[in-house]
Each structure stands twice: as C-alpha cells, then as structure tokens.
Amino acid sequence: MAVAGQRRRRKEERPGEIVEAAFEEFARSGFMATKLDDVAARAGITKGTIYLYFPSKEDLFLATMHEMSRPSREHLAALTAAPQGSAMAILRTHFAFEYAQMVEDRRTREIIRMLLAEVSRFPDLADRWRAEVIGPEVEALRRVVRYGVERGEFRPSAAEQFPHLLFAPVIMACTWRLMFGDDHALDGPAYLDGHLDLLERGLMCGSRPNPPPSAGEGAPRSGAGEGTTLPERSRP
Amino acid sequence: MAVAGQRRRRKEERPGEIVEAAFEEFARSGFMATKLDDVAARAGITKGTIYLYFPSKEDLFLATMHEMSRPSREHLAALTAAPQGSAMAILRTHFAFEYAQMVEDRRTREIIRMLLAEVSRFPDLADRWRAEVIGPEVEALRRVVRYGVERGEFRPSAAEQFPHLLFAPVIMACTWRLMFGDDHALDGPAYLDGHLDLLERGLMCGSRPNPPPSAGEGAPRSGAGEGTTLPERSRP
C-alpha cells in the first residue's frame, strides 16, 4: 500500500469515504447494531481513524444522514420555480422524478427507513427533514394545485388542503419496497401511470372533458401538455 | 404483597404482562437498544423471570410482534365478506376502519415502524405480515374494485391492478405521524374525507355524474350509499 499521496487524502476524501461506508452499515443494521469496526473495515481503515474526523458515533450518524439526503434537498430547487403550462404536466414531471428518487433509488429509501427507525433517538432529524425537504415539497405541490384551479384545469378539492394526498402513492411504493424487498417491488411504469391516471381523474375540473379556458391544447387528460422539457411517461 | 394467589399468575397473566411491557420498550428504543432489565422493570418483575417464559430476547420480540398485530389480522375477517351494495360505500366504510387502525391507533403505527426498522434482522416478520395482513387486504380491495366495475359504478382503471393506490393515503398518514409525531399529525376527518373524495372522482364511471344503473341512489359522490350498517364520516 505504498501508493504515492496516500497520506495526503485527509481533508479531501477520507470523510466522504467514511460517510459512505457508514451509510451502508447503518442502512444494513440500524444505528445501535452498527459496529464502528465494521464501518472502518468497509472504508479500508481502522476505527481510530474515524475518530479523527467524527467526534462520536452519533455525530457520524448525523453527518451520514445529512450527506445522504443532499440529493433530496437539491431536487427541491427545480420544484420551486413558478408554475407555467399545464398543471397536470407539472405534476406528471414532478412525480416521475419523485418516484425515481424515493422508490427506485435505494439510498433515499434507506434514508426514509432510518428516519422512521431512529426518530426517537434523534428527534432533530425529523424536524430538519420536514423543514428542508417534505415541508417545501408540500407547499410547492399546493401551489401547483392552486395554479391548476386558477387556470380552470382542476376543480377545487381537498388536495389544496392536503397535497400529501397527491404523493401518497409514492410513499406507499417506497415503504412497500422497504418492507417486502426488491423482489416484491410495486414499481414499474404501470404503477406510476396508474397513480397519475387516478390523480388526473380525481383532480380534473368539471364532469365533462372540456379544455381549460387558456391555452389551445386538447383535453387535459390526453397525454402531457406543454410547460416542461422533461421526458414523459408512456401511457397505456 | 401477600395477596392470595399472587404466585399462581404464571400461566395466566405473566406472559401477557411481559409482552405488553416489551412492546412499549421495543417501540420506544428499537430491538437492539431495548434492555431486558427495563422490560422487566416495566412489567414489575426481574430479568430472570422473563427467561422463564421466553427463551431469548429475539423470541420475546417475535412474540411481541405477533401478539400486537393480532387486531390487524382479526380485522381482515370483516373485509373478506362478499361485497354487496355500493362499492364506494364499501370503500368508505373500509377506509374509515383502516384509518382508525393504521393512523389513530398508536400500537398499529408502532408495529409498522418496527417492521420497517427490523426487517433485515427478522426477515420472516415481513413475510408473515404480507401473507396474513397486507396481501389479503390488497386482494379484498381488488375484489371490491372489480365488483364496482362490473356493477357499472367504477370505470376500468389501474386500481384493479394496483389496489395499493387506494390505501396509499392511509400509509402516508401513518408514516407521516410516525416520523413527525402526534403534534404534526395529518389526520382529522378532513384528511379522510379528502382521500375519499379524490378516490371517488378518480374511480367513478363516465365523465358525467350519472348514477350507476342498479340502485336508485343519487349521484355517487353525495354521501355514502347503501350496503353497510357502519357509521359514516361527516363530509364538509
């Protein structure tokens, strides 16, 4: 192990490597059952080295959670833009991302698992998650729903008060996969399509398929509308 | 402590008391962090006594989970009856129960938390839960949806393939409360009403509010229909 520059890695790569290894072990065994010796072994170092970068096991756990939830926090930026185009198209795009992140990405799933498992030990974790991730997302979704209502595309509904109802199927698929494993995963494009289909029918304005009064697009439920450059899901 | 018959409680009450105390401790701290001394103290006995009734900590945990999930298993009996009356009314009744059990009942919530937290340590737990609780529920819901379609009340939709979409908001409210605590609970009748409203609009047949061809009830979304003797939720 006499690679040049091996000792110079401290401030650059070591903390990231430790956090990476810690995530795998915490996700596998939970906070209490995780042994720092195992984390160190996975990172290719010894336990003492961990304490050069993190003052305690708890701090390592908090740092790991914060680091691993970064993608979720960054994803929010895209959602907070002012809505334009078809509200349903915005939802379609958003839930495609959301689904890819919360269901198909193993890391985000495991973050959710650890949040649920360790809230009693780390109450601040849930608070931060709500303040930085879920809360803003709920508010953004609420704006989209109101935008759709103002636009005449959506009817007034409980979705304005509880935007949570809109992404509930994503949480469902996430917890399902967490609980029953990848072998029984509830995903695939069909599930997302079904989610969006029920959503559209549940939200859309009026009992008859009349187009919204603004843009000249067709009926709202015929495929995705304008207002986004992101790929659309196929619809059966 | 010279109450007559105090020593005769063994086969009758002791195991139940231990399981009860164990549930509280496991729910509070998770499997690993729970100390059997604390369980014993909560049950008003000493650790040695636990080992008179349960061979190991793991066995105590499994027994606790099995015992505490009994209400959920028993609740299924009501759901497997042959559907009759309005399909929407069946769903309404069912989700009122489901909501009371999975969201408002602290014990069932904590069971879900422990299942999610400890699947990697006890893989059989999730299998049993799927085989005995969730699986039958999904199938029962699927039958209700098909019944609604055959009856002309529901349109064909992805809910036939994924009945999970229907109870996703219940799981959402459950995990929300697990994560953010009772203070930020997402419940109250309004949430359930919103859920049912979106569900009804999402499932109902046709684009115009025509009544189903069978019974002479009004438009499907005006209150609960016939076919059940259970109490209805208020609708705003």
Added chain:
DNA sequence: CCTTATTGACTGCCTGGTCAGTTATTAGTA
C-alpha cells in the same frame, strides 16, 4: 527530522443470559 495521518492494543462499561438460592403456595399428616 519534523509534521501529519494512521494504527491497534487497551480500557471501561454495558447487557444478554445463567443459576443457585429465596419466598410463596399447596398438599399431606396427625
């Protein structure tokens, strides 16, 4: 040779599990 990153042996504490002993209860005897 001086600095810096890393090691690995060590300690102290904690907790699952054990078991010889203690106490309450019942059965038996007269």
Added chain:
DNA sequence: TACTAATAACTGACCAGGCAGTCAATAAGG
C-alpha cells in the same frame, strides 16, 4: 388446627462477550 414437606414462581448476583472511545507508538511524506 398446627406443622412439615414438596413444589412453583421468582429473584439478583454473577459471568462472558462485545463494543465505543482513547492514546502512545508508528509510518509516510516533505
């Protein structure tokens, strides 16, 4: 009723192993 033996239920001190956290020693760079 009084007294004793047998049994059932329970206790608590103890052990053994495991693991978070420490620190003097070591090796790698410059």
